Amino acid sequence: MTRHSLSDLGWSEHFARQITDDDTILLPARISEVHRSQLVALSEAGELRLIPAESAGAYAVGDWVLTDGTSALRRLDPVSDLHRRAAGHAVSAQRMAANVDTVGLVTSCNADFNIARLERYLALTLASNALPLVILTKPDLCDDPDSYRRQAERLSPLLTAITVNAKDPEDVKRLNAWCSTAQTLALLGSSGVGKTTLRNTLTGETEATQGVREDDAKGRHTTTHRALRPTLAGGWLIDTPGMRELQLSGTSDGLEELFDDIETLAAQCKFSNCAHASEPGCAVKAALKVGALDQARLDRWQKLRREDQHNSESIAAARARQKSFGRVVKEAVAKSKHKRGYEE
Ligand SMILES: Nc1nc2c(ncn2[C@@H]2O[C@H](COP(=O)(O)OP(=O)(O)OP(=O)(O)O)[C@@H](O)[C@H]2O)c(=O)[nH]1
């Protein structure tokens, strides 16, 4: 059985501080897989299968928990928390990964490269408290890969962009700096951009990848579950397969960081609720007029903000509904008990 030291697993002061005197007999473990009724976790005592104390959705791959060896008794507050609005009709937030140091936003130097999508991933990453690294794959299939790198780097001073031929193991080693001892790198990106190819090289695993469809630069899914995997460089990799839809929610901090210049302008508008349309004294419009701001970028900011606000409000409303439904049920149960008490 593979055993890892706590520090190799990414343990830090942040988690140690959360341990109380009552917890000292418990074992810290890092979640490597989340299943409906079972968690797989890595600890100094090796791999553990744990019963979740909360619903499975409360846990994310990468979380730290305290365990008695059987159950995940307490989940520790994470350093970073990557989440989105859950796909489908359910109005809820979904945790994708926790305690990630760097999110590798994987896109290729071809038809997949899309500024609006990168900004969406970036907002999500910044809101999670992890650092963004744009990984541009397939430079070997493109005439001027560096132009894509420059376009990506212009999006934010907070990000680093790097071109990597995912099929060349020597080139992929340049990513080791982000997944060496105790470091956790998560990969996020559309289908077919090379995540599985990168993962196989970084971890030494050999899971099959599937060829890209020539016509749309997209690949077919090689579906596996999300997991925390050890890298050859001594750190950790979290792959996020099957993420077709990344809807923002609870991402306002990330949007503020990414569109810092627009948010600063907006704060200078005469009206605090300025829609930057036809209001007088609009600092955003003024910046557009003198060419200090790009209309397309403003449109993208407004779209992402609307989406984030809409989803965050819907999730908050759904939570409130669930809470008040819970209260109604409790009251009804209490009333019926009270009534029975009279009858008996
Ligand atoms: N030439 C070249 N091909 C690449 C590169 N990266 C990935 N590919 C190829 O692109 C195809 C798709 O790569 P995958 O690794 O399966 O992509 P993925 O992101 O894991 O896709 P899903 O599993 O669908 O999420 C495969 O045929 C890879 O060999 C690259 O840097 N250069």
Ligand SMILES: [Zn+2]
């Ligand atoms: Zn305005």
